Amino acid sequence: MSNTPDAIDNKTERFELRLTSDLLARVDEWRRNQPDLPTRSEAFRRLVEAGLGSKTTGKPEADGT
Numbered sequence: 001m002s003n004t005p006d007a008i009d010n011k012t013e014r015f016e017l018r019l020t021s022d023l024l025a026r027v028d029e030w031r032r033n034q035p036d037l038p039t040r041s042e043a044f045r046r047l048v049e050a051g052l053g054s055k056t057t058g059k060p061e062a063d064g065t
Contacts, residue, residue: 027044028040030047
């Protein structure tokens with residue numbers, strides 16, 4: 001069994017997202033600035049959680065400064 005969030009929590013749903021190459025590059029840059037270099041999927045989860053103001057994941061939030 002894989003140790004990915006989707007394998008651990010079978011209550012997740014998969015969806016497709018189309019982004020401009022510029023926005024994807026910005027997400028990748030944000031990822032590179034994280035101490036643990038999250039996967040793209042995890043980066044999107046963290047960014048969405050931070051954007052919604054939720055602290056339910058226990059993951060570090062992006063520095064808004």
